[in-house]
Amino acid sequence: MDYLLLKYIHVLGAIVILGTGTGIAFFMLMAHRTQDAAFVARTAGVVVVADLLFTASAVAIQPVTGYLLADMMGVPLGSGWLGLALALYVVAGAFWLPVVWIQMRMRDLARSAAASGQALPQAYHRLYRIWFLCGFPGFGSVMAILWLMIARPAL
Template identity: 75%
Template sequence: MGPSAVTYLLLKYLHVLGAIVILGTGTGTGIAFFMLMAHRSGSAAFIAETSAVVVLADKLFTATAVAVQPVTGYLLMRESGYAFTDGWIALSLGLYLVAGVFWLPVVWIQARMRDLARGAAADGAPLPAAYHRLFRIWFVFGFPGFGSVAAILWLMIAKPEI
């Protein structure tokens, strides 16, 4: 196996790993599951602790993967001879932007929900209406965010001629 093949496989590995991290944490099932379970508990203290971990996970894992994906994707595209104008790549990039449009506000929403839950827990008060409103927005934003990333994964695998 020559240097070019090793480079390609390393890039592909990093790119797939990034997709796994994004699907599992950022727009994906891991964070959504833990946030939803915490919310369903109704416990402000539990929600505060869970959302603090979620915000940290987004900073450490999701943000890193989100930053690395375009780099590895571009390098893979260059190594493979694809172009930005190839339909599946153009659509993937558009969907990546859609995912970002929904993910960026969610990062802020999660931090705000954490702060509201911390305040309610400290005061021994119920979760405020603002928390519930933000949770509904967070929940709805998850569908296009996750759906976009899931569609990108399919496009990466299938590489359909569009």
């Protein structure tokens, strides 16, 4: 495969991960602020689909394109900035995977509350706090990876 095409696909994957993550966080936060169970349920439903469709696809493509690029450039996977980027990728994934499940559970709790005409339950609010806190290391890792990809610092 052509180096520039492979790099384009890799960068596009990074953009999708960062953009989808940012959009999901924004829409979930804004829906949560309304405390409207029906609105939260609809928003969380769309967020889950977006995460599974866009984020998961890009997350699957990144290691493949990254490996191929490293191989073409002759950069060992565990060395320097690339080794740190891979470690951060694992950190991001360790926070993203539970977040997907949390979003599904928040969606289900909001749907149940909306169907019964009740407020969002305590279980929803507990999950929301966990979801919110997971965003910092998960999103921070992705931001750091992007910087490492661009700067390629000598480490």
